Amino acid sequence: MDWDDLRIFLAVARSDSLSAAGRVLKIDPATVGRRIARLEDAMGARLFAKSPQGYALTDQGARLIPHAERAEGALQGATEALTGPEGLTGQIRLGAPDGCANYLLPQVLTRICDANPGLEVQVVALPRVFNLSRREADMAIGVSRPEAGRLTVQKLTDYRLSLAASAGYLAAHPPISSRADLPGHQFVSYIPDMIFDKELDYLAEIGGPAARLTSNSVSVQLNMLRQGAGVGVVHDFALPAAPGLVRILPDDIRLTRAFWLIRHADDGRVVRLSRFADLLVREARAEMVRLEGGLTA
Numbered sequence: 001m002d003w004d005d006l007r008i009f010l011a012v013a014r015s016d017s018l019s020a021a022g023r024v025l026k027i028d029p030a031t032v033g034r035r036i037a038r039l040e041d042a043m044g045a046r047l048f049a050k051s052p053q054g055y056a057l058t059d060q061g062a063r064l065i066p067h068a069e070r071a072e073g074a075l076q077g078a079t080e081a082l083t084g085p086e087g088l089t090g091q092i093r094l095g096a097p098d099g100c101a102n103y104l105l106p107q108v109l110t111r112i113c114d115a116n117p118g119l120e121v122q123v124v125a126l127p128r129v130f131n132l133s134r135r136e137a138d139m140a141i142g143v144s145r146p147e148a149g150r151l152t153v154q155k156l157t158d159y160r161l162s163l164a165a166s167a168g169y170l171a172a173h174p175p176i177s178s179r180a181d182l183p184g185h186q187f188v189s190y191i192p193d194m195i196f197d198k199e200l201d202y203l204a205e206i207g208g209p210a211a212r213l214t215s216n217s218v219s220v221q222l223n224m225l226r227q228g229a230g231v232g233v234v235h236d237f238a239l240p241a242a243p244g245l246v247r248i249l250p251d252d253i254r255l256t257r258a259f260w261l262i263r264h265a266d267d268g269r270v271v272r273l274s275r276f277a278d279l280l281v282r283e284a285r286a287e288m289v290r291l292e293g294g295l296t297a
Contacts, residue, residue, distance in 0.1 A: 003075065005039040006068045008032055009047065013065060016054035066150070069266045089118030092276055095137035099218030100259055101125035103238040104291075108283040112276070119276075138273060139263045143199045150265040154277070157285045160236045160292060161202065161255040163248040169228040176231070176248050179207060186230030187211040188221050199257055202233040206253050237291040247295075259284070 011021035011032075018029040018036075025032070040047050047061035057065070096105060101123050109121050124137055145153055165185075170176075174184055189203050189211035203211065213229045215221050218238070225232050226244055233255065239245055261281060267273050 002039075002042075003071060005035050005042070006071055008035045009039055009061075009064070010068050010072060012036060012048065012055055013057055013061065016056070018055065066266070069264070072266070087118055088112075088116040088272060088276055088279075090272065091120040091122065092139075092273065093122040093124060093137045094280075095124045095126065095140035097141065097143055097218070098125045099235050099238060100141055102219050103235060103241055104284060104287060108280065108287050111283055112279050138267070139261060139277065142260045142262050143197050143257060145258075145260050146262060152263045152265055152267075154261050154281065156259040156261045156281055157288045158256060158258050159288055161233050161257065162236055162239075162250055163206065163231060163253045164225060164234045164239070164245045165231045165248060166226055166228045166244050167246050168244075169225075169230065170246060170248075172228070179249070179252065182207070182231070183209045185209075186213075188213045188215075188224045188230045188232035190214060190221070191216050202255060205255065206233070208233075236295055237288055239295055240291055 008021065008025065011024050012018060015021045015024060018032045022029040022032045036048065043060075043064070045060040046058050047064060048055040049058050050056075094105075094109075102125065105123055109123065113119050113121060141156060174181065176182065176185065187203065187208055187210070189208075190200055191214040194216040195201055203209075208231075211230075211232075213224050215224070218235070221232055222234060222238060222242055222245075224230075225234065226242055231248065234242070234245065239247070261277060263273065263277065
């Protein structure tokens with residue numbers, strides 16, 4: 001069996017099509033198809049079923065995935081063992097929810113990349129859960145700890161959220177001196193049926209009314225609040241980027257959550273990814289202390 005055929009097999013399995021795999025591998029789709037056929041002949045098994053939706057793994061193909069990924073990890077580990085412990089190099093794709101991606105990661109990743117000039121980091125900022133088995137990213141940051149799948153998980157950092165509104169909104173509306181005053185105010189929050197994780201259902205936890213303006217994006221919500229649209233729950237670490245917002249009932253309403261760094265189980269042997277993960281955890285925790293500590297001061 002040729003490792004290069006396994007590499008092509010993984011690309012097709014992760015992208016569901018010959019053309020998409022070809023774009024990733026920078027080879028033409030016809031060659032991808034021939035290499036998959038060669039691998040199927042060598043294995044004596046049909047690995048994909050073609051359908052109008054693309055190429056779907058058969059049961060035999062699904063059983064081959066973990067073995068191919070272990071081979072992939074072993075090859076990456078061997079390459080890194082020969083290149084030595086110098087600075088990180090190559091490309092790493094990191095999936096993250098947009099609040100984290102917009103207000104925490106830019107500072108953190110700038111420091112990491114400044115210290116490792118050969119490193120390229122791609123941040124995929126989407127308000128959803130990433131599928132690492134399909135290699136949508138090399139690692140991902142989640143807002144809750146996954147309970148299933150072949151994954152390794154470590155806490156990235158704790159963070160806090162507060163109720164906030166613009167100074168202009170607060171000046172133009174009745175004062176908020178207790179939770180009992182909240183129903184009389186306009187709220188900004190997530191679109192209810194697009195809350196992709198129960199940890200994001202903030203209004204249910206604080207007993208707030210249904211929101212009038214909603215978005216699936218933390219950044220959009222923050223800008224709505226800055227425009228005086230109402231009251232909403234915001235990340236404390238994002239408040240330094242929105243100086244016009246004022247925290248409301250900070251001694252009564254303050255939520256605590258955590259970001260989790262999630263990796264595919266087989267990537268634990270890839271030294272480069274492990275070193276990057278260690279740097280990411282260290283820098284994210286230091287940056288969170290800086291951002292939230294500034295608010296307290």
